[in-house]
Amino acid sequence: MFGARVIKTAVAVAASILIAKSLHLYAYQFAGIIAVLSVQPSLYRSLRNGVQQIASAMMGAVLGAAALFTLGDSFLAMGFTAFLLMALHVYMKWTNSLLVSVVIAINTMGTVGLGFWAAAYNQVTLVLIGTIIGTLINLLHKPVHQERAEEILRQAEGMLRTLLHYILLDLERGRMTPYTSMKSQFDEIRAYIRKGKEISGLINEDKKFRKRRTKNTFTIFQSFETMLERIHDMAKVLDQADLAAGTELAFAQKTLRIVIAMQESVIKGKRLNLGRLQLVLDKRRNQLWTDSTDSEGFYNVYGHVREYLLELERFTVEHTGRVKRYLSYSSIDRPGLIAEVSRILEQYNLNITDVSIRVNGEFAATTIEVSSVAEFDEDKLVREVANINHVLSAECK
Structure with missing residues (x-):
């Protein structure tokens, strides 16, 4: 299936070329190329790129006309003009519109049958048409990313709980799955969360264009990143830990069951006091430190669980809109x-x-x-x- 952005881009290209052709502009198809660049994944980027493209078009047209008037239309003159424009855009950090400026300058210098000012006017008009049409179509049908972010969020949260279940099952068996066997799962979930952060970044860019307050999914995905790393740390520590300590093994199993149950309750929107479990873990770690037993692995695991709970609390605040x-x-x-x-x-x-x-x-x-x-x-x-x-x-x- 085609996404909304593909359809919007196709409509913008067709409309831009139609308008440019109706105005009898030379190389009218160039307006369609600009329209493709103007339909961005967020409104903020569309408006920002639109302003940059128009400014770059002006620079390219003026510099191209000036170079043609002073240096002529030789290949050396065109290469020198392109170099100046690229250097200027890199200095200004406008690399997104660099190509537009260079193409317009070269077209202005190489357009046959038109004076250089007429050629410059022709190129700038094409850019204006493509930019305005592409931006307007993006405004009429605004990019929708919240639903995608919410879906990835639900999937990522489920993946985190699944990893906790796997570790709990291993503890119940008394034998951990080798860390090397789980590494690919961690990498897959990292990539999934990274994708969610990218989409959430687009949502944050368009915040000023929305009237109603929405869930800050970017912050949630940041918490998920940290939660994943804490599960990763638990798996590595337990892989090297002595699971023969019956009492400590039972406490670790009970702790993970409580954490999983709490996370499930948070998803259902229930209000929990996660701080109480954090205090219990602190007390247990102090006991292990004082006893100086061979439970160093569990001491570290409880520390990772505590940090996991801190991120779960941050997730709770954002998830419930608190x-x-x-x-x-x-x-x-x-x-x-x-x-x-x-x-x-x-x-x-x-x-x-x-x-x-x-x-x-x-x-x-x-x-x-x-x-x-x-x-x-x-x-x-x-x-x-x-x-x-x-x-x-x-x-x-």
């Missing part, structure tokens, strides 16, 4: 203060996703990461927190 903010306040260190702040956050329907506290003597600096389904009055929240007894200052960003 607003993410950081509330920071300095205070005199006293018990129960965090509970008072939490009660205020609950009044604003804010979900606490992470807490960081630094204590320096009698003083403490606290940063709370929160998320919400909608925007909220940040100034009012800061005032209420700042009015709590023993809080010295507060800010939200």
Whole structure:
């Protein structure tokens, strides 16, 4: 099946050539070539390339006419003119429209039967027709990438969960699949996520042309990239780990089951407290570090799982369209203060996703990461927190 861009390009080519031919322009088919270059995968690129092509056409026509007037139409003059235009475009970083400028300059210098100013006018008009028609058709039927990005997102998330299932099955068998056998799967998923990032980049380019807020799939794919690398690290570590440790093996299996269940719940739009599992993993890692057992592999695995959960939290915020903010306040260190702040956050329907506290003597600096389904009055929240007894200052960003 042909995509919408193929059809739009064909229509733009036909319309551009028809208009140029109706105006009795010389080499009217050149307008169709410009139209092909003007139909870009995003509106932003169409408009940007359109402006660059028109400016490059002007430069090519003027320089071509000037070179013809001063140097003549010899092959050396044409080569020198092309060199100047290419050097100028590379310096300006306008390489997308370099070809247009060079072709117009050469056509202006080599057009037979027309004066050089008439030839320049002819070439610039062809570029204007192709650029305007191509851009207008792209505007009339805007490129749609959100659905493609969403589909790749669903597929990529499913692939990540499948990898976790594979690792869990290996742990249950007590024997890991060799890392070399899984490497091709990781490479395939990396390429898939990379494709999703490219499409999401096109969506971000056209943000200013959309009225409604859409999911930031680019950020999600960035999280997926990190999540994939953490699974990759788990597989490599477990491939070398001693799986004979029964107690630790059972804990690792339980941890992966919980992570998989949490990720499935996130996809269904459920609200989860991932921070609790992160605290459990931190406690377990501290125990392994203190005991100095032969469970170094599992110590590292739990660290990778914890980092995986951090990215899963970021995915949750973007997937559900939640607003993410950081509330920071300095205070005199006293018990129960965090509970008072939490009660205020609950009044604003804010979900606490992470807490960081630094204590320096009698003083403490606290940063709370929160998320919400909608925007909220940040100034009012800061005032209420700042009015709590023993809080010295507060800010939200």
